[in-house]
Amino acid sequence: xxxxxxxxxxxxxxxxxxxxxxxxxxxxxxxxxxxxxxxxxxxxxxxxxxxxxxxxxxxxxxxxxxxxxxxxxxxxxxxxxxxxxxxxxxxxxxxxxxxxxxxxxxxxxxxxxxxxxxxxxxxxxxxxxxxxxxxxxxxxxxxxxxxxxxxxxxxxxxxxxxxxxxxxxxxxxxxxxxxxxxxxxxxxxxxxxxxxxxxxxxxxxxxxxxxxxxxxxxxxxxxxxxxxxxxxxxx
Numbered sequence: 001x002x003x004x005x006x007x008x009x010x011x012x013x014x015x016x017x018x019x020x021x022x023x024x025x026x027x028x029x030x031x032x033x034x035x036x037x038x039x040x041x042x043x044x045x046x047x048x049x050x051x052x053x054x055x056x057x058x059x060x061x062x063x064x065x066x067x068x069x070x071x072x073x074x075x076x077x078x079x080x081x082x083x084x085x086x087x088x089x090x091x092x093x094x095x096x097x098x099x100x101x102x103x104x105x106x107x108x109x110x111x112x113x114x115x116x117x118x119x120x121x122x123x124x125x126x127x128x129x130x131x132x133x134x135x136x137x138x139x140x141x142x143x144x145x146x147x148x149x150x151x152x153x154x155x156x157x158x159x160x161x162x163x164x165x166x167x168x169x170x171x172x173x174x175x176x177x178x179x180x181x182x183x184x185x186x187x188x189x190x191x192x193x194x195x196x197x198x199x200x201x202x203x204x205x206x207x208x209x210x211x212x213x214x215x216x217x218x219x220x221x222x223x224x225x226x227x228x229x230x231x232x233x234x235x
Contacts, residue, residue, distance in 0.1 A: 003184070004182075004184075005035070005036050006034065006035045006036070006181075006182065006183040006184075006201060007035055007036035007037070007038055007173075007181070007182050008020070008024075008035055008036075008037060008038070008179060008180065008181045008182070008197075009038050009039070009040040009170065009173070009175050009178050009179065009180040009181075009182075010037060010038070010039060010040065010116070010178060010179060011039065011040045011041055011096075011100075011178040012041070012096070012099045012100065012119050012120065012123055012130055013041065013042070013094070013096055014177075014178045014179070015071065015075040015124060016075070016178070016179060016190065016191045017040075017178040017179045018120050018123070018124045019075070019078055019079065019082070019084075019191050020178075020179035020191050020194055021116065021120055021179075022082060022084060022120075023082075023191070023194055024194070025117075026082075028194075028198045030202075031197075031198050031201045031202070034201065034205075035181075035201070037112065037113070037116070038166065038169060038170075039100045039103050039104070039166055040100075040170055040175060040178050040180070041096035041097065041099075041100040042058065042060060042096050043058060043096075043097065043163070043167060044095065044097055047097060047160060047163055047164065047167070050160070050164050051164055051167050051168065051171075054164055054168060055168075056164075056167055056168045056170075056171035056172075057171055058167060058170070058171070059175075059176045059177075072088060075088075078191070084125070085125045086124060086125065087124065087125060087126060087127035088127065089123050089124070089127045089128065089129065089130075090127070090129070091129060091131060092129075093131065094131045095131040096131070097154045097163065098130065098131050098132070098133060098136060098151075098153075098154060099119050099130040099131070099136060100163070101153040101154050101159050101160070101162075101163050102115070102119075102136050102150050102151060102153045103115055103116065103119070104153065104159060104162050104163065104166070105149055105150045105153045105159060106143070106145070106150060109145055109150075111143050111145060114143055115139065115143060118139045118142055118143065119136075119139060122135055122138075122139060133151040133152060134151075136150060136151040137151040173187075174187070176189070177189060177190075179191060179194065181193065181194065181197040183197065183200055183201065183204070186200060188200075
């Protein structure tokens with residue numbers, strides 16, 4: 001089996017995922033550029049049934065009111081420490097497939113990172129409802145792309161299948177919450193584990209560079225002049 005690349009799972013629903021995103025692009029852009037970005041969201045019943053039929057599952061634990069209130073306080077503190085504008089959104093009837101399946105389409109159009117930036121800004125800085133296709137339509141307009149097929153991505157069977165495949169990756173990696181970072185068999189869960197993931201990524205990059213330098217240092221020197229003939233030998 002081919003070695004899986006380092007990756008992180010993000011969710012537009014999670015404020016900690018938003019903060020991890022900001023830390024990645026603001027503080028650790030070298031690592032952000034070298035990892036795969038994969039979406040994580042709670043599927044609606046139709047997609048959930050298809051996920052289970054494909055052999056996957058989705059971990060979900062309802063949040064208590066006390067935890068919800070704590071997270072609100074905690075995220076306000078963490079955002080203030082980073083100098084970020086923060087607005088807690090009001091989701092009356094959240095449908096997370098709207099924004100997350102839209103991401104798959106945006107990525108196909110080469111706008112994945114730009115879309116993520118706009119959706120996070122809409123939800124966590126402006127307090128907008130990203131479950132509303134009109135919000136995604138506005139984001140598509142800002143990105144200069146056709147909202148058709150993006151704001152209504154959930155309507156298309158091919159995108160639904162892509163969604164099932166994405167959630168199967170969530171299941172296969174044992175992701176139970178976000179932000180979630182994976183490198184080989186090493187897993188890092190939570191905003192406070194991002195520095196550890198970054199350290200592991202940078203150490204691996206340094207080791208790879210040192211190995212390359214060593215290989216070059218021990219490579220036999222080529223003759224300084226002369227005709228080497230054809231690539232196949234005698235000529």
